[in-house]
Amino acid sequence: MDADSNHPADDGAEDPTGTAGADDGAVTRPGGRDGTDDGAAAPAVAPAQARAATLLRHPKLWLVPTVLTGLLALLLSLLYMGGIVNPNGHLRHLPIGLVNEDTGKPPPGQRQNVGTQVTAAVVASDTAGTARWRRLTRAQAQDELASGKIYGALVVPRNFTDSLTALTTANATVRPTMTVLTNPGMGSLGSSLASRITTAAAQQTSTTVGKQLTASPVTARADATTRLLLADPVQVVTRIGHPIGAHSGLGLSAFYYTLLLVLAGFLGGNLISTGVDTALGYADNEIGPWHTRRPTVPISRTQTLLLKMVMTAGITVLTVSLVMLATVAILGMDATHLPLLWIYSYCASLAVGLGVQAINAAFGGIGQLVSMFVFIVLGLPSSGATVPLQAVPGFYRFLSVFEPMRQLSDGVRAILFFDARADAGLGRAWLMIGVGTVLALVFGFAMTHYYDRRGLDRLTPQPPTHPATRPAAST
Numbered sequence: 275m276d277a278d279s280n281h282p283a284d285d286g287a288e289d290p291t292g293t294a295g296a297d298d299g300a301v302t303r304p305g306g307r308d309g310t311d312d313g314a315a316a317p318a319v320a321p322a323q324a325r326a327a328t329l330l331r332h333p334k335l336w337l338v339p340t341v342l343t344g345l346l347a348l349l350l351s352l353l354y355m356g357g358i359v360n361p362n363g364h365l366r367h368l369p370i371g372l373v374n375e376d377t378g379k380p381p382p383g384q385r386q387n388v389g390t391q392v393t394a395a396v397v398a399s400d401t402a403g404t405a406r407w408r409r410l411t412r413a414q415a416q417d418e419l420a421s422g423k424i425y426g427a428l429v430v431p432r433n434f435t436d437s438l439t440a441l442t443t444a445n446a447t448v449r450p451t452m453t454v455l456t457n458p459g460m461g462s463l464g465s466s467l468a469s470r471i472t473t474a475a476a477q478q479t480s481t482t483v484g485k486q487l488t489a490s491p492v493t494a495r496a497d498a499t500t501r502l503l504l505a506d507p508v509q510v511v512t513r514i515g516h517p518i519g520a521h522s523g524l525g526l527s528a529f530y531y532t533l534l535l536v537l538a539g540f541l542g543g544n545l546i547s548t549g550v551d552t553a554l555g556y557a558d559n560e561i562g563p564w565h566t567r568r569p570t571v572p573i574s575r576t577q578t579l580l581l582k583m584v585m586t587a588g589i590t591v592l593t594v595s596l597v598m599l600a601t602v603a604i605l606g607m608d609a610t611h612l613p614l615l616w617i618y619s620y621c622a623s624l625a626v627g628l629g630v631q632a633i634n635a636a637f638g639g640i641g642q643l644v645s646m647f648v649f650i651v652l653g654l655p656s657s658g659a660t661v662p663l664q665a666v667p668g669f670y671r672f673l674s675v676f677e678p679m680r681q682l683s684d685g686v687r688a689i690l691f692f693d694a695r696a697d698a699g700l701g702r703a704w705l706m707i708g709v710g711t712v713l714a715l716v717f718g719f720a721m722t723h724y725y726d727r728r729g730l731d732r733l734t735p736q737p738p739t740h741p742a743t744r745p746a747a748s749t
Contacts, residue, residue: 350651357655361463361665367406368664370468371415371427371455372396378435387435388483392452395482396428396475405471415455419516421698422687425460425662426468427515428475429453438483441507442490450508452476455515459691462524464662473510480508518691519608527607528687529659534601535619535686536679538593539626540649544642546585546627547634550578556732575722575732579635583718586627594620611694618689618703622682625710629678632718653679659687681706 329335376389384391397407408424415427430452437450454472456465487504518525551557555570573581598616601607609615626649633648634641655666656673657680663671674680685703692698 353651354655357666357670358661361467361661364667365404365467365662365665367403368464368468368471368662369424370405370407370472371410371418371424372407373410373412373415373427373429375412375432376430376434377432378439381435381439388438389430389434392430392434392479392483396479399475399478405468416515419455419457420692421695422457422460422692423697424468425457425464426472427455428472429455438487438507441504442487449503451511452479452508454510454512456512457516458514458522458525459516459518459528459687461526461529461660461662463660463665465525467662467665469512473512476508476510480506480510483507516691521606521608522690523607525691526660528690529657529683531597531601531607531690532622532657532659532679532683532686533654534597535594535623535682536626536649536653538597539590539623540630540645542589542593542623543582543586543627543630544634544645546589547582547631547641550582550585554578574726575635575730576719576726578732579631579718579722582631582635583628583715586631587624590620590624590627594623597623609690611689614694615686615689618685618700621707621711622685622703625707625714626678628711628714628718632714632721635718636721649678653677656680657683659683676706678706678710681710 372393374389374393376387378387378389380387393409397409400407408418410418410427412429415424415429418424419427431450433448434450434452437448441450454469454476456469458465460468484505484507487507488501521527523530548557552559553568554573555568559566559568594616598612598619602609602612629649630641630645633645637644652673655661656663656670656677658666658674659679663674663680681703684699685707688695688698688700688703694700
């Protein structure tokens, strides 16, 4: 049999896995040169080899790689940096709680207590719309901090009016305070932005109230120390509203864990796709100087996709288990609900892997590039896990509606930081995983079925042969 033939062995038995011994028709050629059948071919005359210096003078050789790599570098730069370069400038409607617990009586000549006046002034002063203040009770604020619905809260205490009134008398025993509550589970940047906004609002409140106090006739005869205190009477205290573990990367462990799941699905799907094509004889395997081609197994595109998807489902069990072993067991990442975390991680990574297989089956050679943009390039800046979606341009907020990484990161964050609550994003994450899986299956098998019906079979790779080096016909 001809060494370059793509037909099965002479006994008629096919090797569907392409893993038989050296005599199953696989051809291995050291040095990348075409092998010949000893005794069956005429002496070969090596063709003249081209030189790099000669080829580099051809403009067409440069055109496609230059255009594609340049375009890729430009797009990556614009997409990645566009989402993070100016979070303050794009900040709009960051959800922050506003709690008024003040139960004091209104000061003389006023209809409302100071707490009510302060909270109304805070809402009215945000003319730029950077925050979306949500008036809540203390219990509601704690619940929304624990479910990741708000990035922080500003709390006016019960005795706020009484404490301020006492400053103008000899009965002052405590300085009025306002409390800023942070939510580190929403990410270090998001929590920091909320803390900055709430602190600025509290300080502005203190200045406004101080002007009113110093202008009062009651304080006109106060000494210099008292007037200095009255000019800035409110103390701002910052506390953690919903604490997370010390081994949580300041709230970023959810993002990086999600990134691991996406990369495991993306890289695993591409490796499985390449490995199956190599084993079935539709792609060559080249390691160093060794080049191997297996016999081509006749198989339809639909059956090939089915094979790759089933293998993806099996191998993802291993990859997800190793991700959890490395992050939780070895590195000590803070994590609760471990059985749920494993099941969620498996389904999330599998959905990505199935999407990669579907895209590769539909787009062929450029499938890896397409899936990279779908799952990684567009997913990272629109995930909302590092920079809040309220602080990115509108284009990324639009992408976040359907981009996989945003959906997956919400679920991981809910499991790691918010007690696996469905209203913390886990419910939506499960829904989007299901939708993504169904779309991958429908799109992938619809495309391969269409190709098979049109007779668009996969081409069997053939080695380039020179007339002087073509082996003689097999006997």
